[in-house]
Amino acid sequence: MSDTHAQTVAFVRETEIPEAAPPYAATGPVKWMRENLFATPANALLTVVAAYAIYLILAPTLPWILNGVWTANSLAECREILQGATGACFAVLTERWPQLLFGFKYPSELYWRPSLAFVLLFVAVAPVLFFDLPRKLLIFTGLFPFIAYYLIWGGTIFVPILALVGCLGGYAVYQRFVTGSFAAGFFGGIAAALLIWYIGGLLIPDGASENAMLTPVPSRDLGGFMLNMMLGVTCVSLSIPIGIALALGRQSSMPLIKVVCVVFIEFIRGVPLITLLFVASVMLAYFFPPDSTVDLFLRVVIMITMFSAAYIAEVIRGGLAALPKGQYEAADSLGLDYPQAMRLIILPQALKISIPGIVNVAVGLFKDTVLVSVISMFDLLGMIRGPILASTEWNGVYWELLGFASLLFFVVCYGISQYSQWLERRLATDHR
Amino acid sequence: MAEHATQMQVSDEIAITISKMNKWYGTFHVLRDIDLTVNRGERIVICGPSGSGKSTLIRCINALEEHQQGSIEVDGTLLSSDLKNIDKIRSEVGMCFQHFNLFPHLTILENCTLAPIWVRKTPKKEAEETAMHFLEKVKIPDQAMKYPGQLSGGQQQRVAIARSLCMRPRIMLFDEPTSALDPEMIKEVLDTMIELAEEGMTMLCVTHEMGFARQVANRVIFMDAGQIVEQNEPEAFFNNPQSPRTQLFLSQILGH
Numbered sequence A: 001m002s003d004t005h006a007q008t009v010a011f012v013r014e015t016e017i018p019e020a021a022p023p024y025a026a027t028g029p030v031k032w033m034r035e036n037l038f039a040t041p042a043n044a045l046l047t048v049v050a051a052y053a054i055y056l057i058l059a060p061t062l063p064w065i066l067n068g069v070w071t072a073n074s075l076a077e078c079r080e081i082l083q084g085a086t087g088a089c090f091a092v093l094t095e096r097w098p099q100l101l102f103g104f105k106y107p108s109e110l111y112w113r114p115s116l117a118f119v120l121l122f123v124a125v126a127p128v129l130f131f132d133l134p135r136k137l138l139i140f141t142g143l144f145p146f147i148a149y150y151l152i153w154g155g156t157i158f159v160p161i162l163a164l165v166g167c168l169g170g171y172a173v174y175q176r177f178v179t180g181s182f183a184a185g186f187f188g189g190i191a192a193a194l195l196i197w198y199i200g201g202l203l204i205p206d207g208a209s210e211n212a213m214l215t216p217v218p219s220r221d222l223g224g225f226m227l228n229m230m231l232g233v234t235c236v237s238l239s240i241p242i243g244i245a246l247a248l249g250r251q252s253s254m255p256l257i258k259v260v261c262v263v264f265i266e267f268i269r270g271v272p273l274i275t276l277l278f279v280a281s282v283m284l285a286y287f288f289p290p291d292s293t294v295d296l297f298l299r300v301v302i303m304i305t306m307f308s309a310a311y312i313a314e315v316i317r318g319g320l321a322a323l324p325k326g327q328y329e330a331a332d333s334l335g336l337d338y339p340q341a342m343r344l345i346i347l348p349q350a351l352k353i354s355i356p357g358i359v360n361v362a363v364g365l366f367k368d369t370v371l372v373s374v375i376s377m378f379d380l381l382g383m384i385r386g387p388i389l390a391s392t393e394w395n396g397v398y399w400e401l402l403g404f405a406s407l408l409f410f411v412v413c414y415g416i417s418q419y420s421q422w423l424e425r426r427l428a429t430d431h432r
Numbered sequence B: 001m002a003e004h005a006t007q008m009q010v011s012d013e014i015a016i017t018i019s020k021m022n023k024w025y026g027t028f029h030v031l032r033d034i035d036l037t038v039n040r041g042e043r044i045v046i047c048g049p050s051g052s053g054k055s056t057l058i059r060c061i062n063a064l065e066e067h068q069q070g071s072i073e074v075d076g077t078l079l080s081s082d083l084k085n086i087d088k089i090r091s092e093v094g095m096c097f098q099h100f101n102l103f104p105h106l107t108i109l110e111n112c113t114l115a116p117i118w119v120r121k122t123p124k125k126e127a128e129e130t131a132m133h134f135l136e137k138v139k140i141p142d143q144a145m146k147y148p149g150q151l152s153g154g155q156q157q158r159v160a161i162a163r164s165l166c167m168r169p170r171i172m173l174f175d176e177p178t179s180a181l182d183p184e185m186i187k188e189v190l191d192t193m194i195e196l197a198e199e200g201m202t203m204l205c206v207t208h209e210m211g212f213a214r215q216v217a218n219r220v221i222f223m224d225a226g227q228i229v230e231q232n233e234p235e236a237f238f239n240n241p242q243s244p245r246t247q248l249f250l251s252q253i254l255g256h
C-alpha cells in the first residue's frame, strides 16, 4: 500500500509510519558527550583542558580529605597518626565542635536551649517563606522572637512577656487610631508600647533573674556560628521592613520625610560597615543614657540592620520605579487609599521585581556578620582566629578550620539562593 | 440611530459641574476655562486632536490630576485637596484606561473583588458574587481564575470595565478604551459600552470611534488647545460642524 494517492492532488495519509528507535549515536551518553563536550575541535580542546585543570585540583586535595584524621587531641597527635602522609586534621572540628557552634563561654549544659531555638526557627520561618502553608502558623512566627530570646538569654520570663505585651498594646493602639490618620496610629502605637515597657520595667522585681527557671546567660557569652545565625536572622528580618519604609519614604510627597530618608540612605551607604561596627562597639554607648547598659549584641544588630536596610531600600526603589504609572492610577481610581494601594497593588509587584536584589543583600549581610570578629566578638571566625588557633594544641590548622567555616556559610547562602529562585518561579503570574 | 440615542433617558439631576476650571503643567496651560455640566444619564463623547487635553480633562474629574483654578463638583461633592472627598468621589466614579491597567499579580476575579472588599468593606463572598455577575455581563465569566497576562487585549479591557462596575459607580470615565486594540476586538469592547449606556449609566468617553459616538452619545464635545471649541448633538455635530477647527478635524478623521 502506498503512502499517498498518486493520482489525486489532495494528500490523505492512510497508513501510520511505524515508530522507530533512534539510531544509537543519537541517544544516550554518547550523544550527550558528542553534543556537549566534543561538538567542535575548539570545544573538544577546552574539554580536555578543563578536565586536566580539575585533575590538578583534585589530585592533592582528594587524598588530603579522604585521608583525614577525625579523632586526635592536638595537631601533634594528628601528625603522629599520619606519619608524614598527606591528610587533613579534621580532629580539630570534632574536638572543638561545641566551641565552633556556641562559642567558648556559653555553658555547655545549656546547649540544648539555642539548639531548640534553632529548630523552632524553621517552624517560625516556614509560613513566611512558603505562603501555601496555613496562615494560622504565623501566630507562632510572631511569638518566636520572644521564645527565642527567652531560650538563648534565659533569665526571668517577665522580660520577654513584657516585651510581647508592649508590642501587643502598641499594635492595639495603632489599630484603634490608624483609621483616623496613619501618623496618629503609628506614633500612638509606639508611645503606648514605650509606656507599657517603662511601667512594666518598674514592676519587675530586682532579683528576678537570679532565681529564674532558665539560668541567665549574658550577651558576651554568646559566640560561634550561633552568633552569626542570630545576627543574620535578626538583621535580615528587621532590615526588610525598614528598607521598605525607607524606599517608600524616599518616594514620599512630604518633603521632610523624603529628606530624612534620602539623607539616611546616602549617609549609611557611604560609610564602610566596619566603621559602623567600631562605632557600635565604642561610641554608641554615648548616645544612650549613662547608666543604661545597652549590650553589645543589640548595638551591633542596630548597626548591621541600618546598613543593610539602606541597601534594601535602594533595591526596592528600583522595583518601585519599574512599575508602570498606570498601576498607581488604577489603584487610585478605584478609591484605594495610600496604605491599601501600597500594600495590595504596588509593593507585591515591586517586591517581586526586587527579590534577586534583596536576596543579594541578605546573602551579603549574612556573610558580613563575620566582621564582628574584628570588634572582639567571638563568632565563628572570631572563635577560629582567637581561642582555637591560638591554643597550643591546634596552632596551625588553618585549612581545615577555614574550609569548615566556608562550607557552613556556603550551605546557608546556597540555600537562600535556591529558595529565592523557587520563589521567583512560584510568583511568576504575569505570563508575558 | 438618532432615535436610538433618544430612547435613553437623561434626567434633570446634575451629575458633574465643572466651572471656570484651569490647569497648568508647570507653566504650560493645558486646560483653559472649562465649563461643563453633565446631567445624570448623559453619554458624552469627547474628541479632538492629540495633545488637546482630553485625557487631562477627564482625569481631573476623579482627581488623578489636580486642577489649579475653578471648581469641579461630582455628585454634589466638591473636589478639593481634602483626601476624604477625593476618596469618596473616586469610589463613585469608575475609570477605564487606554492600557487597561489590570493588576497583573492578581487573578481576574481578585482584580474585580479587591476594591469592593477593601474600600466598600463588602464581605468576600458577596464581592465575588457581584464580580461574577459583572464578568458574565462582559461575557467572560469562564476566565475568572486566569491572570490578566493570559487574556487578549479586548478581554482585558472588558475585565477592566467589569472591575470598575463592581464598585457600582454612578459615573464612568473612559480614556480611549479601544485605541490600544486590534480592530476585531474593538467591537466587543464597544458592545459592552453600548450595553452600559442603554442601562442609563452616566458616561464620559474620550474616543475617536465616531460610529460609537453617533450611536450612543447624546452630546459630542470637541476640544482643541485645552478649550472646549464646540459641543452639539451627534447628528448636528457630524453633519453640520460650526467651527472651522471642528470641520478640519472631522474631515481628517472621517476623510479616509
Ligand SMILES: Nc1ncnc2c1ncn2[C@@H]1O[C@H](COP(=O)(O)OP(=O)(O)OP(=O)(O)O)[C@@H](O)[C@H]1O
Pocket: B025, B028, B030, B048, B049, B050, B051, B052, B053, B054, B055, B056, B057
Ligand atoms: N504629566 C505631564 N506633564 C507635563 N505635560 C503634560 C503631562 N501630561 C500631559 N501633558 C501635556 O498636556 C497636553 C495635553 O495632554 P493630554 O494627555 O490631555 O492630551 P490628549 O488630548 O489626551 O491627547 P491624546 O489624544 O494623544 O491622548 C499635551 O500637550 C501633553 O504634552
Ligand SMILES: [Mg+2]
Pocket: B054, B055, B056, B175, B176
Ligand atoms: Mg489621551
